[in-house]
Amino acid sequence: MKVYLVGGAVRDKLLKRPIKECDYVVVGSTPAELISLGYQQVGNDFPVFLHPKTKDEYALARTERKSGQGYTGFICDFTPEVTLEEDLVRRDLTVNAMAEDEYGNIIDPFNGQADLKRKLLRHVSDAFCEDPLRILRVARFAARYHYLGFTIAPETxxxxxxxxxxxxxxxxxxxxxxxxxxxxxxxxxxxxxxxxxxxxxxxxxxxxxxxxxxxxxxxxxxxxxxxxxxxxxxxxxxxxxxxxxxxxxxxxxxxxxxxxxxxYLDALMLFNEFSSKLSTYQATSKVVLTLFDKTDLWRRPERLKLFLRTFALLGDAENVLAEKLDQTAKKVALVDVQAIIKQGFKGAEIKEQLDILRAKVIEEVFGNSFPS
Structure with a gap:
């Protein structure tokens, strides 16, 4: 039985990037042997196991044969005879098809190191087209390593x-x-x-x-x-x-x-509803108060904070306005509903008075910023 570090950990180690997780391939073993050594199998039909101490993933070397459409239609062979190279050739990109043995030696049958130097994302073999999920993965890798200058190979x-x-x-x-x-x-x-x-x-x-x-x-x-x-x-x-x-x-x-x-959807709906309204030319006390109500500032202030952080990224003017809205929210939240109740207001009248007082606070903070 031989164990190799594979995939993203090898790639990122060579790129001198932080390694988030380690995956290993086991060659020349069986599920029964790994279980006897204390490994925990993940699922019933897939040869992946968790290390008894580190909980890292260890997968038996395997080959795959397309048996249907989509990214789940595969038949796996993970007998002890499957070689490391046979396992690596089924991977998506050459930069992900490298392995490292226990001595730190890099096994690179598909020139992944050369592609790292060329900053190229290139598919390993024609088997790439058997798994449509790889389309999104390659797009994601192109985005992740864009800052390093990586591009997708034309043929890929x-x-x-x-x-x-x-x-x-x-x-x-x-x-x-x-x-x-x-x-x-x-x-x-x-x-x-x-x-x-x-x-x-x-x-x-x-x-x-x-x-x-x-x-x-x-x-x-x-x-x-x-x-x-x-x-x-x-x-x-x-x-x-x-x-x-x-x-x-x-x-x-x-x-x-x-x-x-x-x-995600909640934040997006709020952002798209209010970001265009809250320009220095369109904001009104009514719009601001509606924003505070819809974000439920009174019980869930974190929703407004997320909106303001996002809104502030749109530009310098929006950043200034976001700071003013944050200051306003803190003051508006201090309006005392109990004082309104003590004045004898009941039912819907309480909300009406709250809105009046809150709008007044908003106008005091903004001064003449609102359009007449």
Whole structure:
């Protein structure tokens, strides 16, 4: 039995990037042997095991044979006779098809190190086209390593385009598509991810409403904004900025199609409703108060904070306005409802008086900023 570090950990180690997780391939072993050594099998039909101490993933070397359409239609062979090279050849990109043995030696049968130096994302073999999920993965890698100058090899991009034209991408589940989108939001340049999908026709197939409004100007505008945000900490904010050009009907259709997480959809609906209204020329005390009400400032202040952080990224004027809105929110939240009740107001009258007092506070903070 031999164990090799494989995939992303080897790639990122060579790129001198932080390694987030380690995956291993085991050659010359069986499920029974690994279980006897204390490894825990993940699932029943797939030869992946968790290390008894580190919980890292160890997969038996395997080959795959296409048995149906989509990314799940494969028959696996993971007998002890499967070699390391046979396992690596089934992988998507040459930079992901390298292994490292226990002595630190790199096994690189498909010239992944050379492609790292050339900053090239190139498919390993024609087996690439058997798995449509790889279209999204390559787009995500192009976005993640864009800052290093990586590009997709022309032959790989052509292959991706052919896969889209054949309709393979339509076999992906909406949940799997969303997972790749969310990873790309956290990776960094979601605009590059979108550019790649647009270039090969996948954006029109997956997100036609966005495809119709996506161009070089939109990509460049988003790229400029993204330089001022920490991606892993603010994926929801990036999501809002990415889809800010879509109207309410478009968003509802997308939500029905992809079933976005509620936290993402909620933030996006609020952002698209209020970001255009809250310019220095359009903001009014009524609009501001409505924003506070819809974000439920009174019970869920974090929703307004997320909106303001996202809104501030749109430009210098929006950043100034976001700071003023934050100051206003803190003062408006101090309006005492109990004092209103003590004055004898009841039922709907309480809300009416609250709105009057809150609007007054808003106008006091903004002064003459609102249009007459």
């Amino acid at each position: 991009q052509q292959l991706m385009q052919k896969m889209v034209a054949k309709g393979e991408i339509n076999t992906l589940t909406k949940e799997r598509i969303w997972l790749e989108i969310e990873k790309s939001l956290k990776d960094g340049a979601i605009n590059v991810f979108t550019d790649v999908l647009q270039q090969i026709g996948a954006l029109q197939a997956l997100l036609p409403k966005l495809s119709n409004k996506w161009d070089k100007a939109a990509s460049n505008q988003l790229a400029k904004i993204l330089t001022n945000i920490q991606h892993e900490q603010e994926p929801i904010a990036i999501f809002c900025l990415w889809l800010q050009k879509l109207d309410t009907a478009d968003l509802k259709q997308l939500s029905d199609t992809f079933r976005f997480p509620n936290s």
